[in-house]
Amino acid sequence: MTLSVAFRHGFPGLDLDIRFDAPEGVTALFGPSGCGKSTTTNVIAGLLRPDSGRIALQDRVLFDGRTDLAPQARRIGYVFQDPRLFPHMTVERNLRYPSRWHRGAARDFDRVIELLALGPLLSRYPATLSGGEKQRTAIGRALLSDPALLVMDEPLAALDESRKAEIMPWLERLRDEIRLPILYVSHSVPEVLRLATTLVLMHAGRVTHAGPLSDVLADPQLAPQLGAREAGALIMARVEAREADGMLRVATSGGPMLLPDLDAPIGRLLRLRILAHEVILSRDAPHGLSALNILPTTVLQLTGGLVQLGLGRERMLAQVTPRSVAALDLRPGTACFAIVKSVSVLPA
Amino acid sequence: MSFGLGPQEWQAVQLSLLVSLVATAASLPLATATAWLLARRRFPGHGLLSGIVHLPLILPPVVTGYLLLIVFGTQGAVGGFLKELGIILAFRWTGAALAAAVMAFPLMVRAIRLGFEAVDPKLEQAAATLGAPRGWIFLSVTLPLLMPAILAGATLGFAKAMGEFGATITFVSNIPGQTQTLPSAIYAFLETPGGEGPAMRLVVISVIVAMGAVLLSEFLARRMVRN
Incomplete structure (x- = not known):
């Protein structure tokens, strides 16, 4: 209908x-x-x-x-x-x-x-x-x-x-x-x-x-248009396994991610909300970070202070300053790593 | 069952009750329709209609009575036609009822119009989206919410009709047993030597009826606010 x-x-x-x-x-x-x-x-x-x-x-x-x-x-x-x-x-x-x-x-x-x-x-x-x-x-x-x-x-x-x-x-x-x-x-x-x-x-x-x-x-x-604080992507994830320390491993089209303790059965579909200002970009694979979720991505487009990143079939956004864009030499096609500081989970 | 009243006084009280009840009942549907027009519709002549409705409230009652005589007298435009049908209003109790209805009409319209303005048209919209036809929306939503205002308007109109004097005496005169209403009777008794006693008894009855009507109206208005 x-x-x-x-x-x-x-x-x-x-x-x-x-x-x-x-x-x-x-x-x-x-x-x-x-x-x-x-x-x-x-x-x-x-x-x-x-x-x-x-x-x-x-x-x-x-x-x-x-x-x-x-x-x-x-x-x-x-x-x-x-x-x-x-x-x-x-x-x-x-x-x-x-x-x-x-x-x-x-x-x-x-x-x-x-x-x-x-x-x-x-x-x-x-x-x-x-x-x-x-x-x-x-x-x-x-x-x-x-x-x-x-x-x-x-x-x-x-x-x-x-x-x-x-x-x-x-x-x-x-x-x-x-x-x-x-x-x-x-x-x-x-x-x-x-x-x-x-x-x-x-x-x-x-x-x-x-x-x-x-x-x-x-x-x-x-x-x-949704408001600067609210900019950020929504991607699908499927619960794969519960790790020994209680973290939940989920599969996304950009690779596996780890979520803090969450009451969701294996196989459940989740929507992950990743806000643009919770994402940091790095040209090289970062080491020695407390962040658990580091995803390999490709820059698709840059507009204003937002970078659109390809994550398998899905898209996400990162908020960056013009100075960072210049320092990292970000342009469409650039491969980089997205460091995701926090994720919120919505039921699918 | 005369409550210590003389036959002429008793007749006046009975006639006044009859005239007022008929006047109120007959003009209530028209007053409701007019109130609806004024509250809910915008059309050319809206202000003019409002003015005409309120005219009896502003004009000297003698003028209203005289205009009624011109229009509804046996020689008048409408009166002549009604006479052909065998209906005579001038100098009859029916004429007194017409005069009372005309004088009470603006008060009734005002009260009911306020009621219409208090009924939220959004409720009627909601009823329409739920599938109710227009007529049923009026009966099931508008009318129940309007009822306190209609009752208040009727009470006010009845009280006004009970007290109507100027237009009545001009239109239908002051014939004991025929057209002599309560106020006309009081007036007649006061003109007669030794008439103070009967006049005072009728004054007391007038005060009781008027107070009762106002209290009832207040009570109904308060109920409406609570809704």
């Missing part, structure tokens, strides 16, 4: 020209506030009619100027930034609200209750729920409208850090257990890294890039 989006819409002060495809999995719409993310989700859900364009979910045209399906007919579950629960209904009545119009909803009720642990909340009114509980209820209600696509517009933005941490595992469960394409709007890099498989970068009403998350993270031109 692919969502195809292409539309133009003019606001005073902002002209939007948005086009991207969202394949299966979680597609994150990422960009600064005011760049048009919520407008885009509203257009997709049918809450805002664009000046022109075409929105389609696989073969089903939702909008193309001639066709303009009402929000009711689009089968898009929408989780808003504010939970928008009906204040005069209990949690249970909120959850059952869509079932009058969606046959499948009654069948899924128990599963959704179980998935989001909503059982103890059913008889409560929204005013008595915490922010996290409200958002969980809103997610459940959207799921029970039997959607073909789930749109989440910064569902965690209104929550504090501990509530975010409380909701995040539910979102991961959703992604892994309910095979539903999800469009996830965010301006938080940690959320995008944990959830997304595809990344759509937006800036001032335009899509500047759309593609697999790991491609964007390893692209020295695009990575800075």
Whole structure:
């Protein structure tokens, strides 16, 4: 199931020209506030009619100027930034609200209750729920409208850090257990890294890039859009063995790496996040270093303060100063060693 | 069941209750629709409609009554047509109800419009994405959230209708048993030597009804805020 989006819409002060495809999995719409993310989700859900364009979910045209399906007919579950629960209904009545119009909803009720642990909340009114509980209820209600696509517009933005941490595992469960394409709007890099498989970068009403998350993270031109501190690659690794001292040996396309003690079974796929400022480059094979992970790489391109390195089939980034570039005589094709100071691990 | 009231006083109280109930019930749906238009729609003539709705609140009631007489009197444009249908408003209790409804209308619209503005349209959007048709969204989301405001508006309108005097006496006069409402009766008793007693009893009833309406309205408004 692919969502195809292409539309133009003019606001005073902002002209939007948005086009991207969202394949299966979680597609994150990422960009600064005011760049048009919520407008885009509203257009997709049918809450805002664009000046022109075409929105389609696989073969089903939702909008193309001639066709303009009402929000009711689009089968898009929408989780808003504010939970928008009906204040005069209990949690249970909120959850059952869509079932009058969606046959499948009654069948899924128990599963959704179980998935989001909503059982103890059913008889409560929204005013008595915490922010996290409200958002969980809103997610459940959207799921029970039997959607073909789930749109989440910064569902965690209104929550504090501990509530975010409380909701995040539910979102991961959703992604892994309910095979539903999800469009996830965010301006938080940690959320995008944990959830997304595809990344759509937006800036001032335009899509500047759309593609697999790991491609964007390893692209020295695009990575800075996520913020200088966040630049760095995401590479796949498979757990191979546990060493005698407890370190975990993993295989990457650039060679084996060692990770500190981590509770992961042999064969498990992991995503390794290697930040650009945690990577040091050396022309010669270094000796006598405390760093454990030293990978042979080749320079692919240099942009600004970032060097893109080839690591087998994958790419990673290193942050260097112009003086280092000159001292090491780095240019595309240069072979060098990447010394990785630290790695963080995300479940694949 | 006369609570120590004379027949003319009792008639006035009964007539006032009837007139006010009919006036409130008849204008409530129209007031709700008008409030919806003013709160939720932007259209050419929005300001003009708002002005016309509020006119009875600003005009001297005598002027409103006189305008009603011109339009709805048996010789009037609308009144003449209604007379063909056998409906006569001028100098009848139905005319008193019309005058009370017109005078109470702006108060009801104001209260209900505030209610509409307090109902978040985002909730209605959410209901639409969940598959609910427009009519059902109004019944299941908008109306329940609006109910306290509608009740408050109805209470205010009823109280205003109970107290309406100027437009009523101009439009339907002051005929005991026919068009003599509570305020008209008080006025008539005060004009009559020895009428202070009955007038005072009706004043007490007026105060009780008005206070009751205001307290009820306050109570409902507070409930709305809590929601």
